[in-house]
Amino acid sequence: MAFVQALVVALVALILAPGYLFYFDITPKIVVLLVGTAVTLVAAAFSGVRISGRSKWFVAFSVLLLVYLGSLALSTAMSTRLDLSVFGSNWRRFGSLNQAVVYVFAWFVAASCAGNPQRVKIILRGIAAAGALSAAYGIAQYSGWDPFLPASAYHVGEGIWMIVRPPGTLGYASYFATWLLFVVFLSLALRTFEPSPAGRWFALGSAVLALAALLLTGTRAAVLGLLVGTIVWMAVRRVRIRRAILVAGAVAVAAGVIFYFSPPGQLMRARMRWFQDDPWGGARVHLSRDSLRMAAHRLPAGYGPETFTAEFPAFESDVLAKAYPNFSHESPHNIFLDVLAGQGLPGLLLLVALCGVGLAAAFRSNHALLAAALAGGIVSQQFTAFILPTALVFWTTLAIGIALNTRAVESRRWRLGWLGVAAAGSAALVFLATRIVIADASLERARQELDRGNLAHAVEHYRQYESSHLPGASADVWYSRALLVLGSKSSKLEMQVAAFGQARGAALRATQIAEDPFDAWYNLAILCGAQNNPACVERSLRQAIAADPMWFKPHWALARVLRLTGRMEEAEREAARALELDAGKDSEVAQTFQEIRAMADRARLFQK
Numbered sequence: 001m002a003f004v005q006a007l008v009v010a011l012v013a014l015i016l017a018p019g020y021l022f023y024f025d026i027t028p029k030i031v032v033l034l035v036g037t038a039v040t041l042v043a044a045a046f047s048g049v050r051i052s053g054r055s056k057w058f059v060a061f062s063v064l065l066l067v068y069l070g071s072l073a074l075s076t077a078m079s080t081r082l083d084l085s086v087f088g089s090n091w092r093r094f095g096s097l098n099q100a101v102v103y104v105f106a107w108f109v110a111a112s113c114a115g116n117p118q119r120v121k122i123i124l125r126g127i128a129a130a131g132a133l134s135a136a137y138g139i140a141q142y143s144g145w146d147p148f149l150p151a152s153a154y155h156v157g158e159g160i161w162m163i164v165r166p167p168g169t170l171g172y173a174s175y176f177a178t179w180l181l182f183v184v185f186l187s188l189a190l191r192t193f194e195p196s197p198a199g200r201w202f203a204l205g206s207a208v209l210a211l212a213a214l215l216l217t218g219t220r221a222a223v224l225g226l227l228v229g230t231i232v233w234m235a236v237r238r239v240r241i242r243r244a245i246l247v248a249g250a251v252a253v254a255a256g257v258i259f260y261f262s263p264p265g266q267l268m269r270a271r272m273r274w275f276q277d278d279p280w281g282g283a284r285v286h287l288s289r290d291s292l293r294m295a296a297h298r299l300p301a302g303y304g305p306e307t308f309t310a311e312f313p314a315f316e317s318d319v320l321a322k323a324y325p326n327f328s329h330e331s332p333h334n335i336f337l338d339v340l341a342g343q344g345l346p347g348l349l350l351l352v353a354l355c356g357v358g359l360a361a362a363f364r365s366n367h368a369l370l371a372a373a374l375a376g377g378i379v380s381q382q383f384t385a386f387i388l389p390t391a392l393v394f395w396t397t398l399a400i401g402i403a404l405n406t407r408a409v410e411s412r413r414w415r416l417g418w419l420g421v422a423a424a425g426s427a428a429l430v431f432l433a434t435r436i437v438i439a440d441a442s443l444e445r446a447r448q449e450l451d452r453g454n455l456a457h458a459v460e461h462y463r464q465y466e467s468s469h470l471p472g473a474s475a476d477v478w479y480s481r482a483l484l485v486l487g488s489k490s491s492k493l494e495m496q497v498a499a500f501g502q503a504r505g506a507a508l509r510a511t512q513i514a515e516d517p518f519d520a521w522y523n524l525a526i527l528c529g530a531q532n533n534p535a536c537v538e539r540s541l542r543q544a545i546a547a548d549p550m551w552f553k554p555h556w557a558l559a560r561v562l563r564l565t566g567r568m569e570e571a572e573r574e575a576a577r578a579l580e581l582d583a584g585k586d587s588e589v590a591q592t593f594q595e596i597r598a599m600a601d602r603a604r605l606f607q608k
Helices: 002-014 027-047 056-077 082-087 096-113 117-143 173-193 197-216 220-237 243-261 263-277 284-298 308-315 318-323 335-364 368-380 388-403 416-452 455-468 476-489 493-513 517-530 534-547 552-564 568-582 587-607
Strands: 049-051 409-411
Touching: 002 027, 002 096, 002 117, 002 388, 027 096, 027 388, 027 416, 056 082, 056 096, 056 335, 056 388, 082 096, 096 117, 096 388, 117 173, 117 197, 117 388, 173 197, 173 220, 173 368, 173 388, 197 220, 220 368, 284 308, 284 318, 284 335, 308 335, 318 568, 335 368, 335 388, 368 388, 416 455, 416 476, 455 476, 455 493, 476 493, 476 517, 493 517, 517 534, 517 552, 534 552, 552 568, 552 587, 568 587
Parallel strands: none
Antiparallel strands: 049 409
């Protein structure tokens, strides 16, 4: 079972499927988790293991995890969007279903590895191997070579101040850096389990590669986590700073300085300039404050997992909106605030308790590097939300710490009843994985057909996607926009009519089920404008404003619509609001306001 668990953790971090799946960096990871957990369930039922004696650490972990699952179920049942909370949003697909599978997987890691360091070693080997591969890929991305992803997706800026933030196989640099942070400490922990010099050198090499890739991401949160983890390791081990450590540290610093001032270090120098211009990490300070204000309105059970994007706009402050006028916040970028908003105060307290139990168990077992990994990971994730790979490695690390404090397991004969339950659960997980793959593959084929200009085949594949995809967020907004582009480019009237008709249907559906309703309504307004339907445009823009009153774009667009219909007083108010929320970021918004103000002044003079 340990080999399967190691393979799951490794593949969830590594697997990508560009060209085969639409959400190529999310869907395959979910499928691996679901299928891997299904195999784990059946293997556990056949092995029939049980914990020997009573381990207070395992009991505490099991009870807290069970209550935490109960909190997750309650917040999902009381969610403002049940479908989203169960199956997740498009941006990370981390609804209560996938979260629960992660927690079950972690519990089985703790149970199967209890009192068995050999199994712990297997899982750590899987993490180290995956970490080395992903780190090598991240270093290649930084160096300008990427056979899988377009480099433009992670290049920011232009000229000498352009920065590169390699996302590795996790979609974004901050998530990649958090994963690498765990790899650094867990690879070093693997060295303590490896009996052979070759194994220890492999573990050390993985740690060094992960450290190099982590630094190249330019992620401050992960660097802070690395420092905190190192301090924890030194405190637990009572490390004395000897001459050899000082020499090694000096060599490492010297190598880093040489690289920083070398030609390849130009990207790092550019990143440092960004640090100086943005010392507080962008929107995080105001985002955290507004997230707390949002969570305070539903402390008992929260808004439900994955509802943040839809619910947060009602609590967004003027300061945050003006600082980032054209930005949608999908999470609080903090694991504790994310749980507080989604599951309320009980969920937050339970997560804190589970972190405490995991850290205490790592300290108790005297595995300083496990404690360092958890402490560093917790610190780093005060600036990022969980995604599937980072959540899985976090909970797996916590489970390993519990296992190393639990006595050896004893075998017993499996029972037909438990085997039946495991088989049913496994079948359900495989069924879900199959549905997810079929839907995503159909969506990718629809995208490819649209790129070829083949509307009929695209519509057919999209219908297959609709019939197989799970409830919750859909791709209707993307589909309607892609169809609008196709219809606008075509010179054939028949193609235009068919494409616009399909686009309107998708845009209307999106207003009912999208995870970001403000964007869905704004998208419908654009479509209505393309079809010269001013009444629909105005109605859609007002709905977009109701869903997100702090977004300047619907106010700006509505001002122009009202100007065209001669309602200058209303147009002036909307243009002024758009200008206020945009905070001078876009000259076109200011120009629109000045034009409408001038027209309104003339109208008032004429009336006098």
